[in-house]
Amino acid sequence: MTEENLRSLIRQIVTECADTNADPNAIPIGISNHHIHLSQADFDQLFPGQQMEKFKQLKQPGEFASKQTCDIIGPKGTIKHVRVLGPCRSHSQVEIANSETFTLGVPAPIRLSGHLDGTPSVKLRTKDGEVTVQGVIVAKRHIHMSLEDAKRFGVKLGDTMMVEINSDGRHTIYDDVIARPRKDFTLEMHLDTDEASAANVKPTTVAHIIPRVQSTF
Amino acid sequence: MTEENLRSLIRQIVTECADTNADPNAIPIGISNHHIHLSQADFDQLFPGQQMEKFKQLKQPGEFASKQTCDIIGPKGTIKHVRVLGPCRSHSQVEIANSETFTLGVPAPIRLSGHLDGTPSVKLRTKDGEVTVQGVIVAKRHIHMSLEDAKRFGVKLGDTMMVEINSDGRHTIYDDVIARPRKDFTLEMHLDTDEASAANVKPTTVAHIIPRVQSTF
Numbered sequence: 001m002t003e004e005n006l007r008s009l010i011r012q013i014v015t016e017c018a019d020t021n022a023d024p025n026a027i028p029i030g031i032s033n034h035h036i037h038l039s040q041a042d043f044d045q046l047f048p049g050q051q052m053e054k055f056k057q058l059k060q061p062g063e064f065a066s067k068q069t070c071d072i073i074g075p076k077g078t079i080k081h082v083r084v085l086g087p088c089r090s091h092s093q094v095e096i097a098n099s100e101t102f103t104l105g106v107p108a109p110i111r112l113s114g115h116l117d118g119t120p121s122v123k124l125r126t127k128d129g130e131v132t133v134q135g136v137i138v139a140k141r142h143i144h145m146s147l148e149d150a151k152r153f154g155v156k157l158g159d160t161m162m163v164e165i166n167s168d169g170r171h172t173i174y175d176d177v178i179a180r181p182r183k184d185f186t187l188e189m190h191l192d193t194d195e196a197s198a199a200n201v202k203p204t205t206v207a208h209i210i211p212r213v214q215s216t217f
Numbered sequence: 218m219t220e221e222n223l224r225s226l227i228r229q230i231v232t233e234c235a236d237t238n239a240d241p242n243a244i245p246i247g248i249s250n251h252h253i254h255l256s257q258a259d260f261d262q263l264f265p266g267q268q269m270e271k272f273k274q275l276k277q278p279g280e281f282a283s284k285q286t287c288d289i290i291g292p293k294g295t296i297k298h299v300r301v302l303g304p305c306r307s308h309s310q311v312e313i314a315n316s317e318t319f320t321l322g323v324p325a326p327i328r329l330s331g332h333l334d335g336t337p338s339v340k341l342r343t344k345d346g347e348v349t350v351q352g353v354i355v356a357k358r359h360i361h362m363s364l365e366d367a368k369r370f371g372v373k374l375g376d377t378m379m380v381e382i383n384s385d386g387r388h389t390i391y392d393d394v395i396a397r398p399r400k401d402f403t404l405e406m407h408l409d410t411d412e413a414s415a416a417n418v419k420p421t422t423v424a425h426i427i428p429r430v431q432s433t434f
Binding site: 097098099109110111138140141164168169170171172173174175176192193194195197198199200 | 314315316326327328355357358381385386387388389390391392393409410411412414415416417
């Protein structure tokens with residue numbers, strides 16, 4: 001890493017920390033590009049004889065982008081070189097942006113991770129193998145948080161929260177962001193690439209929780 | 218037009234009318250794909266010897282999509298076959314979605330139509346000509362409306378309005394939609410393709426104005 005890159009990274013982290021510390025309602029934003037989770041069996045089919053290799057650590061503990069990529073093939077088109085995230089899960093799952101449902105020709109519903117009942121299928125292909133995976137979704141926006149964060153925000157798993165992003169030229173409010181507290185989670189709101197572009201999210205953009213008005217009567 | 222297409226179109230219009238009539242705060246949504254407005258001089262340079270030909274009438278009176286298309290060329294990439302809208306204007310202007318600023322490599326700001334000070338330039342190219350146009354923007358969301366609509370909503374030109382879209386899986390609120398009343402305008406909120414995908418807007422999706430709370434004290 002060059003000194004310039006290091007300075008830029010430190011400046012970004014300091015900005016994030018300052019924003020989060022100064023405002024207890026601030027939430028860091030993570031932008032999820034299209035990606036694939038694989039079961040061990042599907043991984044072995046697509047990458048015979050390989051081990052999943054870490055390419056980049058993600059913010060949530062234990063989660064990582066792997067070095068492996070594969071193509072998603074729908075009835076109308078293909079998205080090439082889509083990153084496989086690790087570690088392997090019990091079920092394979094493909095997450096795309098809403099705009100990409102047209103690219104692939106697949107009517108993927110907006111769902112939370114793991115809620116795959118009735119979701120459509122696509123083919124995944126590498127130079128060494130091919131599998132058909134049932135479980136294509138557009139991710140429903142959500143906030144990963146620790147149990148302490150959940151207590152602080154007064155929410156429990158599955159509650160919806162109201163969150164705003166006030167960026168250059170776009171002031172957007174989401175009234176349906178799902179709370180996902182877990183002991184080992186780090187505070188981070190996940191948006192997909194359509195949502196990030198629409199809300200003009202930049203690397204230092206932070207979201208804010210809008211506390212719901214509660215009556216005292 | 219086949220009977221099936223005609224039935225589908227009529228059904229859609231009836232749905233829109235019903236929604237709008239039933240709820241005085243309902244706003245039809247128009248999704249703006251990337252497009253180009255040209256001055257007569259730039260049109261003549263790109264389409265020498267041609268007249269602009271109407272391809273499809275747009276909702277705002279006098280506005281139309283023409284049969285002419287051209288390629289937008291930025292420092293990092295090209296968007297091909299982009300529709301030219303008519304009639305010609307006093308200045309050329311290129312409107313793209315925020316996600317396409319990366320495709321082209323052009324840092325287009327979020328602006329209202331015609332607010333082109335300091336905006337970047339791109340090349341436009343057809344098989345017959347090429348021009349460089351200064352005026353690439355990402356459109357700031359806005360609502361076209363008649364003077365009667367403006368009176369009904371209690372807004373004037375340039376006011377910001379709060380609007381919500383409650384679609385399948387996504388509940389999104391915009392707190393910065395610009396009012397654009399004009400005698401000959403038809404009620405319609407314009408969003409770009411990023412915003413429409415992010416808010417899961419379908420052909421029959423309608424937006425709703427959220428009246429701002431006013432104190433009576």
